[in-house]
Each structure stands twice: as C-alpha cells, then as structure tokens.
Amino acid sequence: MSGELRIIPVTGLAEIEEGDDLAELVAAKLELENGDVLVLAQKIVSKSEGRVIALAGIEPSEEAREIAGDDEDPRRIEVILREAARVVRVRPPLVIAETTHGFICASAGVDASNAPEPEMLVLLPHDPDASARRIRDRIRELTGREVAVLVTDSFGRPWRQGTIDVALGASGLEVMRDLRGTRDPVGYELHSTMIAVADEIASAAELVMGKLDGVPAAVVRGLEVAGDGRALDLVIPEERDLFR
Amino acid sequence: MSGELRIIPVTGLAEIEEGDDLAELVAAKLELENGDVLVLAQKIVSKSEGRVIALAGIEPSEEAREIAGDDEDPRRIEVILREAARVVRVRPPLVIAETTHGFICASAGVDASNAPEPEMLVLLPHDPDASARRIRDRIRELTGREVAVLVTDSFGRPWRQGTIDVALGASGLEVMRDLRGTRDPVGYELHSTMIAVADEIASAAELVMGKLDGVPAAVVRGLEVAGDGRALDLVIPEERDLFR
Structure with a gap:
C-alpha cells in the first residue's frame, strides 16, 4: 500500500430526491474503475431513501x-x-x-x-451498511466494475475540536487493517495496532467534499482495501470501551 | 476546494537518527511544490530530536x-x-x-x-508545533518552496475501534475550517460546523504511510489550506469538553 492515491471529487450531481438511483447518477459523472472506493455523504444516501x-x-x-x-x-x-x-x-x-x-x-x-x-x-439511513451494499451491487450491475462503497458523516470527538468524517456504512472493503502479531523492523511485536482504515478514507474524501461545495461524493483511487467489513464493526463493543 | 487531491508517499528514507535534517532528507526524495502539505510521522520527528x-x-x-x-x-x-x-x-x-x-x-x-x-x-516531541515550524522554515531555506508541515500520530478514540492518525504539530496551514455563520443551499445557517482539516489530512496521509512499510512521510498535493493554525488548537478547551 505504498503507491500514490488520488481523491477525486464527484461534481455536478443535482439535488438528490427520494427514489433517486445514486449509483446511476454517480456513474454518469465519472468512469469508475475496479478497486475504487466510492464515498457518499450520508445526507444524499438518506435523501435517496426518503429519510x-x-x-x-x-x-x-x-x-x-x-x-x-x-x-x-x-x-x-x-x-x-x-x-x-x-x-x-x-x-x-x-x-x-x-x-x-x-x-x-x-x-x-x-x-x-x-x-x-x-x-x-x-x-x-436505517442500515447504512445495507445502503452501501445496495449501491455497490447496483454499480456492478450498471458498469461491471467492482468498487467499494462508504457512506460517511461528520462526527465530533471527545477531547478534540472540530468534526472529522467517519464511516457509517461500508461494503466491499476491509474497514480495519489488523497489524496485531506483525513485527516492526527491530522485531518488536505490534500488540494493538488496528487501523480504522474506513474512517481514514472517510476523512480523506471529506477534504474534497466540504459542506457547501455541493460535492457530496468522491472517489478514492489507488488503495488496496478490498474486503468484506461492515462499518458497524467500527463501533467499539461496550465491554471494551473505557468511555461509554 | 473541489479539485482533485494526490497523496504521495515519500519512500526510501533511511532510519532516522538524532540530529538528522528531515527537511533535507525529504527534499532529496521528491520535488516539493508550493502549497504541498508535508506530513511526517511523529516517530521520525521524535527520533531526529533525540526524544x-x-x-x-x-x-x-x-x-x-x-x-x-x-x-x-x-x-x-x-x-x-x-x-x-x-x-x-x-x-x-x-x-x-x-x-x-x-x-x-x-x-x-x-x-x-x-x-x-x-x-x-x-x-x-516536546513541542510538535515548533517541530513542524522548524521543518517548514528549513524547507523554505533549502528549496524556496512554501509548504505546510504536519506532525502526526495514531490515536485511539472513545466509542470507535481502531486508530486513526491525527495532527500533533502543524505549521503553515489552517488546522480548522470554520463554516459557522455560512449558509447551506436552502438558507439554513450552519451553527457549529468546524472541520478539523488537519486531522483529516493526517488520516488521509496515513493511508499511504502504514505502520510497517517504512514510509514515515507523505505529501498531500492539491489542497488549499494555507494559514497559521497550531495543532494544539485542536485540543478542546476543558470547559467546553463534555467528556474530560
């Protein structure tokens, strides 16, 4: 995973209404490639679902x-x-x-x-992972491309100012990269390094999406993150959470 | 801010030792451009400073x-x-x-x-904002380029699994984008939208840096984020923190 990444805004989408086919609307705006991660702001997914x-x-x-x-x-x-x-x-x-x-x-x-x-x-959305899966399946149907889909939203955090975007729904990618058990160059075992890749992708995409630019979608190209995680897996189980 | 972004890993850096000139080492590996954000893993900054x-x-x-x-x-x-x-x-x-x-x-x-x-x-580092400033000044001295510098580290979060990278030190960029008082397309005023841009850039860069790839630096190109924030401004003041 040491190549260059591109983060491409999807521009020119009209206001989204209930029943709109987001997969079709996005695919009409840019040529999706196998391995792309399509990031969609929760707001347009919710609107398309009548939420x-x-x-x-x-x-x-x-x-x-x-x-x-x-x-x-x-x-x-x-x-x-x-x-x-x-x-x-x-x-x-x-x-x-x-x-x-x-x-x-x-x-x-x-x-x-x-x-x-x-x-x-x-x-x-009622079930953002299911929303992501539906849109991913529909993109495959329309374009033949195998992409991953993330549904994202801006969250605040304890201890830090400002919001960052995180993943609410995911399909077709490994939402966490698990480095436990691997070793660093001097042989030290990394005990607890689980990286929330889906959240990092969400934040990366937000950099081109913004709030007022009318850019509610972006494509991250050049990552190798194929997998089958759910965004809900990023919620820490209550018994392991020191801050619940 | 609706153009395309590139996230470029800085590869081939040797193991960093106390006294190493990070600005010089990075500038030797790739041609920096005005407006680039150079992201450096805290680990190499600390090592260069003997921490x-x-x-x-x-x-x-x-x-x-x-x-x-x-x-x-x-x-x-x-x-x-x-x-x-x-x-x-x-x-x-x-x-x-x-x-x-x-x-x-x-x-x-x-x-x-x-x-x-x-x-x-x-x-x-003792003062990561100062570290970022020193490296930025040194890059200007060596290359004539005006870049921003972030020093980043992986943090866990309450409520969510896995780590994401955040900004510990910053120089030459607006660490938060303040949308308060601006209005959305239907005229609704955004009350409380402060976006922690520096943290989002840190996470974006981590996607190409990883933990074991020996890629402790990356360049984010195509953002317009010039400014003069400090990463310490991203720490929420105790009186406004509901979770301290």
Whole structure:
C-alpha cells in the first residue's frame, strides 16, 4: 500500500430526491474503475431513501421541551430523542446520543443543514451498511466494475475540536487493517495496532467534499482495501470501551 | 476546494537518527511544490530530536509497578507516567493519559514500536508545533518552496475501534475550517460546523504511510489550506469538553 492515491471529487450531481438511483447518477459523472472506493455523504444516501422528516407534524415531549429551553426548537429535539437509543450527554441544546445503530454522535445524526427544504430534518439511513451494499451491487450491475462503497458523516470527538468524517456504512472493503502479531523492523511485536482504515478514507474524501461545495461524493483511487467489513464493526463493543 | 487531491508517499528514507535534517532528507526524495502539505510521522520527528529513552536506566515507582502488574514492564509504565500530566483511565496495562501538551491518548504517546533498538522507547516531541515550524522554515531555506508541515500520530478514540492518525504539530496551514455563520443551499445557517482539516489530512496521509512499510512521510498535493493554525488548537478547551 505504498503507491500514490488520488481523491477525486464527484461534481455536478443535482439535488438528490427520494427514489433517486445514486449509483446511476454517480456513474454518469465519472468512469469508475475496479478497486475504487466510492464515498457518499450520508445526507444524499438518506435523501435517496426518503429519510427526511418535516418538523410540522412533530409533537414534542416534555423531555424535548426541557432540553430545548427557550432557544431551540423542541420539535427538533423530539426527533433526536426518537432516533436515539440512549442519551449520552446533554448540555442544552446540545445532545450527544447513541443511535439505534450504536453510533455515538451529536443529535443522533439528525441534521437540519442541507435538508431539501426549511423546516425539514435529515435522519441517518436505517442500515447504512445495507445502503452501501445496495449501491455497490447496483454499480456492478450498471458498469461491471467492482468498487467499494462508504457512506460517511461528520462526527465530533471527545477531547478534540472540530468534526472529522467517519464511516457509517461500508461494503466491499476491509474497514480495519489488523497489524496485531506483525513485527516492526527491530522485531518488536505490534500488540494493538488496528487501523480504522474506513474512517481514514472517510476523512480523506471529506477534504474534497466540504459542506457547501455541493460535492457530496468522491472517489478514492489507488488503495488496496478490498474486503468484506461492515462499518458497524467500527463501533467499539461496550465491554471494551473505557468511555461509554 | 473541489479539485482533485494526490497523496504521495515519500519512500526510501533511511532510519532516522538524532540530529538528522528531515527537511533535507525529504527534499532529496521528491520535488516539493508550493502549497504541498508535508506530513511526517511523529516517530521520525521524535527520533531526529533525540526524544528516545532506554528502559535500562529507569527506576519504576510504586504506582508504575502496580499498573504494570505481572504482564507488563513497569519501567515502560514509569516512562508513561513521567510523560503524563494526568492519568485519564487505567485498565492495566492500558493507560490513557493527558500529555504535558494536553493531548489525550494511549500511553501518553510513549511507544516501543519502531524504536531504533529493542529496550528503547520513543516519546512525543516536546513541542510538535515548533517541530513542524522548524521543518517548514528549513524547507523554505533549502528549496524556496512554501509548504505546510504536519506532525502526526495514531490515536485511539472513545466509542470507535481502531486508530486513526491525527495532527500533533502543524505549521503553515489552517488546522480548522470554520463554516459557522455560512449558509447551506436552502438558507439554513450552519451553527457549529468546524472541520478539523488537519486531522483529516493526517488520516488521509496515513493511508499511504502504514505502520510497517517504512514510509514515515507523505505529501498531500492539491489542497488549499494555507494559514497559521497550531495543532494544539485542536485540543478542546476543558470547559467546553463534555467528556474530560
């Protein structure tokens, strides 16, 4: 894995709507090659799957009203609470929650930015690994190319400022590179080096995707990462997590 | 920032020793261009600065012996405790610590792998931002090129498996892109989007660097990230951290 990488933005995609065929739309914009990793922002995957909700119909619970206080829309908090399996931390109006999938992130992944219209929220896909698999299969069907697909989103982190992109869904790649048991040049065994390759690819792709550029997809070319990991494998099991 | 990126491994560097001129060694391996981001693994920066310590002379404290238990070398734990400003979590022999710089990471950044010899440990640079600045200045002096420099290391994360690379030192780039106050296509204001660009670049570079390939440096070409942030700015202030 010591060759050069290219990170290619997929430009010119129109606004995505429910039912859109993302594989077809991307394949029309650039020639995919075998071994490419296609990175798709969660936002467009969610929109294509109709995971969008209008604030208008939401009746906030007492808990949502309390967290929202005077400054925040309690209906938005209500949607967050519905998407959450567990609330991890609250500093009103900020809610860090564990989603039903097991991801721990701000607002349980619920986001108003880049929604199709005002007063709409975009939710995470129900099963982002399955979303990635579907899109990968569809690309094979349309183009004959064997690519990997990642669905990514921006997450904050404890201890560090700013967000980075991580993998929420994956198909066709090894999401972690396991170096345990291998040895360095002086013979020291690497005990615990598992590299979250899928998260690193997500961050790399974000560098060309940005938030406002209308570039919700990118291709990483030149990696050798074929495999069959799930992004959900990147969530640390509760019993091994010192910070749950 | 919607053009294509290239991530170029810097291959063929010899084992780094104290006093080595990293800028000169890298510049001899590839033609740097204005605007490049040169990413250097912390390990080689530390070695060039002599931040290497032999276990032989270390007398472990009682606390170090206790954490080490029967399976771990108490001298290694002693070095970790000396590099730590504060121990955050211990699950023997794993120690998560806040370093004197403020980084929170496993073993306070102390690492036996890829040390120059057995029974040696590599420590983090005293001031990684200053290390990056020195190397950047030296590259300008040697080549006339205006590049940015990042010093990076692999960190674990709460809630997610595996390590990703993050920025420990930076010079010549905007480490965070601040989108607060900007608006998305439907006019929604992005409240809290600060992107940790330097961490994303670190992860992107790791994809070609790996741990065992002898590729401790890479160049990211095609980004527009000139600025004057410090990597230390990526450490979240204690009062804003919900997880300290």
